[in-house]
Amino acid sequence: MREQQGARLVADLGRALAAASPQTGGALWRLAESGRDLDANLLRLPPGRGIEEHTDLRLDVLLVVLEGGGELRTESGTQPLRPVTALWLPKGSRRALAAGADGMGYLSVHPRRPGLAIGAPPGVEDGESACLLDRVCPECGRLATERAARFCWNCGSALAG
Template sequence: MAAEDGGSPRSAAGPPLPGVLCDIAELLSAGEDAPAGALWKLAEPGRQLDANVVRIPAAGRVDTHTEPDLDVLLLVLDGAAVLVRTDGERPLRAGVLTWLPHGSTRGVVAGPDGVTYLTVHRRRPGMRIQPPDAADRLRPGGA
């Protein structure tokens, strides 16, 4: 969904300006008919964060995985889900804000009506092309 105010994070002659990014109520208005996957992504240039609004249909899931690098905030916007953790499952419903610390193992299983949630985390650095011998420096005994 496009920003309501044009999405420009910088004024023509100065520092960044706050901006409206999307209307969550409008995103949620499609209800169970919303497509699966990312309904919205933060895409402003120069950002330090990544954010997504994600829809998982009924009984859909994000497989259990371990995120080694990033803490993630997950806010359920609509529907319900189960957060799968190594010590069991925790129910999630609209309005529940969850912290997923880096290094934790987690998965999400959507409830009978599906779930829509917002995630926010630090932006991953972009991929950089390295010289051919760069990997050698990471190996034991490397230069």
């Protein structure tokens, strides 16, 4: 049984955003508390940068824009983003983010992903599993869920593949 911990302040997100250059992209802060069931990341997309269209088949994501702005593109259209807008990105939805002229700082929160396991993926009975290292983000360590992904959905960093 997990030991319960009391509520506590874990970050001043405004201070973290202010301390980083507006041109800084990627993760500025990560929730790192032991025993957590959530992942949370403070991310920034520099002006004009984006995260290509992708689908997360496993997790719902809550995205809260904190500074700057941009747009969310989905199968149902384009939604402008501005500070203090909150988006629910249900699992299975296709989406892409694009930062505006001032860039965009946002908080991403979702259930914690299970760790990567060594072995064949589900449904593979014989043979070797393919190497997925080209789909692991060098910045935040997340595995891209789509084979053709060129950027990390989590932090926006370029993938090796």
